[in-house]
Amino acid sequence: MNVLVAKTANDAERIAYTLIKERISGKHDFVLGLATGSTPVGMYQMFKQDALDCSHVTSVNLDEYIGLSPEHPQSYHRFMKERLFDEVPFKQSHLPQGDAPDPQAEAARYEDLVRNLGVDLQLLGIGENGHIAFNEPGTALDAKTHVTELTESTREANRRFFDRLEDVPTHAITMGLDTIMNAREIVLVATGERKAEAVQHMIESVPTVDWPATILQAHPGVTVVLDGAAASRCAESLQARGQEAATRFFTIRD
Numbered sequence: 001m002n003v004l005v006a007k008t009a010n011d012a013e014r015i016a017y018t019l020i021k022e023r024i025s026g027k028h029d030f031v032l033g034l035a036t037g038s039t040p041v042g043m044y045q046m047f048k049q050d051a052l053d054c055s056h057v058t059s060v061n062l063d064e065y066i067g068l069s070p071e072h073p074q075s076y077h078r079f080m081k082e083r084l085f086d087e088v089p090f091k092q093s094h095l096p097q098g099d100a101p102d103p104q105a106e107a108a109r110y111e112d113l114v115r116n117l118g119v120d121l122q123l124l125g126i127g128e129n130g131h132i133a134f135n136e137p138g139t140a141l142d143a144k145t146h147v148t149e150l151t152e153s154t155r156e157a158n159r160r161f162f163d164r165l166e167d168v169p170t171h172a173i174t175m176g177l178d179t180i181m182n183a184r185e186i187v188l189v190a191t192g193e194r195k196a197e198a199v200q201h202m203i204e205s206v207p208t209v210d211w212p213a214t215i216l217q218a219h220p221g222v223t224v225v226l227d228g229a230a231a232s233r234c235a236e237s238l239q240a241r242g243q244e245a246a247t248r249f250f251t252i253r254d
């Protein structure tokens with residue numbers, strides 16, 4: 001796990017964006033795993049400002065709420081359309097279908113699709129409870145794409161996008177931890193103090209279902225990009241590990 005600590009959230013987003021841009025550019029074909037939530041918004045802005053050529057890139061998103069149609073204002077389909085796809089054309093874009101009549105069958109279809117495409121690089125955020133995508137604490141480490149019930153803390157965290165807590169869906173279709181681990185490369189971005197505890201577990205705890213992101217320690221190609229606030233609880237261990245392992249600790253200069 002290569003850990004980079006930037007001075008500000010914007011620097012962290014810039015580093016992650018630059019890494020993604022480097023990987024995409026000059027390739028004939030690329031499969032990019034995308035995420036929703038607040039974390040990638042700044043990066044998607046950079047895609048747009050740069051008018052990054054994604055015409056050869058197929059995107060696959062991590063998850064979608066069950067019960068919301070692709071047109072629903074709070075669906076992840078709409079989020080991606082409004083934040084990125086409307087302005088940056090991709091070759092093809094895929095998300096799980098939240099209003100599929102049989103969500104289990106839809107999860108199985110999506111798993112096959114993602115496996116067959118083969119993700120070159122997956123962008124991830126992390127939840128305050130250590131979830132990645134909607135793999136909540138307790139999710140089996142070998143889970144494939146599945147239907148999951150959201151925890152109350154996740155629904156609370158995502159409530160800001162909805163009028164009322166009751167409107168936040170209770171279930172979602174999400175890539176599983178094993179699906180995510182199958183990506184060739186993973187870039188996880190976390191910014192802000194409220195992510196510090198989850199980040200500390202991700203980096204310092206032994207892999208455990210209690211903190212799903214700890215599974216990323218077992219992936220050979222993970223880059224974690226943090227700002228100082230998100231790294232605040234593990235600065236010492238990052239510095240210590242820097243001398244022994246492939247962990248780097250640096251600050252972007254103005």
Ligand code: PGA
Pocket residue numbers: 036037038039040125126127128131132133
């Ligand atoms: P956030 O969510 O980017 O909105 O903080 C991340 C997540 O829950 O995975």
